[in-house]
Amino acid sequence: MRVIVAHNRYREAQPSGENTIVDQEIGQLEAAGVEVLPFLRSSDEIARFSGTDKALLPLSPIYAPRAQQELSRLITEHRPDVLHLHNPYPLLSPWVVRTAHKHRVPVVQTVHNYRQVCSSGLYFRDGRICQDCRGRALGVPAIVHRCYRGSRAQSALMATTLAVHRPTWRSVDRYIALTSGIANHLRDYGIPDDRIVVKPNAIPDPGPPPPLGDGFLFFGRLSPEKGVGLLLDAWRRHPDGALGPLRIAGDGELRPLAEEAAAQRADVEFLGPLDRAGVAAALRSAAVVLTVPTWHDVLPTVVIEALAAGRPVLGTALGGIPYLIGADEPAVAAGSALSTGEAGWLVPADPAALAAALPTARAAAASLAPHARARYQRTFHPDVVTGQLLDIYAKM
Template sequence: MKIVVAHNRYREAQPSGENTIVDGEITQLTAAGVEVLPFLRSSDEIGSMSTPAKALLPISPLYAPRAQRELGRLLDEHRPDVLHLHNPYPLLSPWVVRTAHRHGVPVVQTVHNYRQVCSSGLYFRDGMICQDCRGRVLGVPAIVHRCYRGSRAQSALMATTLAAHRGTWRSVDRFIALTTAIAEHLGDYGIPQQRVVVKPNAVPDPGAPAPLGTGFLFLGRLTPEKGLDLLLDAWRRHPDGALGPLRIAGDGELRPLVQQAAEQRADVTFLGPLDRDGVHAALVASAVVLATSTWHDVLPTVIIEALAAGRPVLGTALGGIPYLVGADTPREPAGTGPADIASAAAAATGPGSPPPVAATAVPVGILVGEAGWVVPPDPAALAAALPVAAAGAATRAPAARARYERTFHPDVVTRRLIEIYTDTARTAGPGRSAQ
């Protein structure tokens, strides 16, 4: 099997999980015997472009002529079975879908964000979830609020690109939704269910999990949408030391907020940015990993890393988080109602300590998944769930590792990806043309 992998790499100065995932998939596919033809561009190339080339950059998200010519030559020479598209912006353009179809090559796209609808791709603006452009032919709110790169002009171009390529996206032969939430997003966009498959990303297997550590770990960008304010608000509702340590790793604009919390409380430690060895050590030292995003986070890689390490996850019920921990089917098992949570919260604070959250403030909404727990993005709900997670970590840890092995292991995910390619090539048939 011969596959073209098309991806516009994000700038190397801006750490990108998407770049890492694409690189990993290429490596895994090659190891599985698939012939991969990378068709990659990088936003780092922009700085070294000629003046005429830079002059054409504003239209490249809509139509990138050079990329289409080069892709056309690649398709003519190698005649691949499928083109697998990841990020097309800004140097490839969604037009690569039309180019592939013109050459009779079916297209699979992995949907990493919400950019079929949202100019920023995040459904998040001014510290809040925003879906103002959902259902609109033209995303005027994105232009008004300068959602793309803080520029009204660039936002207008991106909104126009999304409107112009609505038919292009709907002609994609098969969409890979990373989670059930993305599958629902695509359905809302008008993509038929039979053309969407759910296949998450994988992370390398770190080996057998170490014995469970203590306390909680937050690992990620220290930015508003990752929920640092939410987490620290919830944590302060418990006495210092009641839940064990809270370790926070990463970097970003909210670093001063985390440093202040670490100065004020003995049970909060700021680890700073970590390399791979540091991440592994932090996971080993902890019992529960936190994913407290306040936006519809598509697929936080840290959750998969936690499951691989045999660490259950406590997260917010947004985006792909419920799917990752196996709590995306609405349910509320016995033992997770308000009284149960309040009792666990009181027990976690120790004898004689006051309950950290009043029973009347504890919501019913905690959901228990195979590999963790999810709650609404609310400080009281998260505060109530923290002692539940601390008390249940040892019980959930083996299930967390089992979920990784069954759903997110590279061997499993790569096999599923090859099945998607095979089925797409078979059902698209020869002579595929643009719709």
């Protein structure tokens, strides 16, 4: 089988889990015997553009003529079975779908965000969930609020791009929804069920889990939508030391908040940004991983990393988290905001609810730990996920 993998890489200065997932998926496909033809561009290329190319850049999300020419040559030379698209912006354009179809090549797209509808791709604005552009022919609210790169002009171009390419997106042959939440987003957009397949990302197997450590671990970007402020508000509702240690790892605009908490309380430790070995060590030291975004986070990879390490997850009931921990239909105790899934617990994005759930999660961590590892092996192991992807390609 021969597959073109098309992806516009995000800037290296902007850490991207999506870039990492695409790289890993290419490696997994090649290991399975697939001939992968990478059709990759990087937003870092923009800095080297000529003056003319930079002037034309705002139009590239709509059409990107050079990308279409290069893709046509690649298809003509190699005759692929499938084109698998990830992020098309800004240098590829959704027009690659039309180019592939012109050559009778079917298109699969993995949906990593909400950018069929939302100019920022996040459904999040001004510190709150925002879906003001749903159902609109043109995303005027995105323009008014400068949702794309903080620019009204660029937001107008992106909103126009989304309007122009509504027929393009509806012509994609098969959508890969990373979670059931993304599948619902696609249905709401008008994609029929028979063109949607739920297939999550995979991460490499770290091996048998070590014994549980103690306390809680939060690791990820320290930004408002990731919920570190929500977490610290909930944590302060318990006496110092009552829950064991809270370790916070990562970097971002709210780093001073984490540093201040570590300075004020003996049970909070700020680890700073960690490399892969550092993350593995932090997971070994913890009993429960906290993933508490205040937006509909599509597929926080930290949850899969926690499950692979045999650590249950306490998360907010938003975005892809219910699916990840096996709680699309969670069991809810009477009179409680806390619900339980196969590999963790869910709460509303509310500090009181999170504070009430912390002792429960700590007490029950050992009982859910084996289920966390089992869910990883059954749902997120590379062998399982690659098999699903090959099956999707074979049915095109």
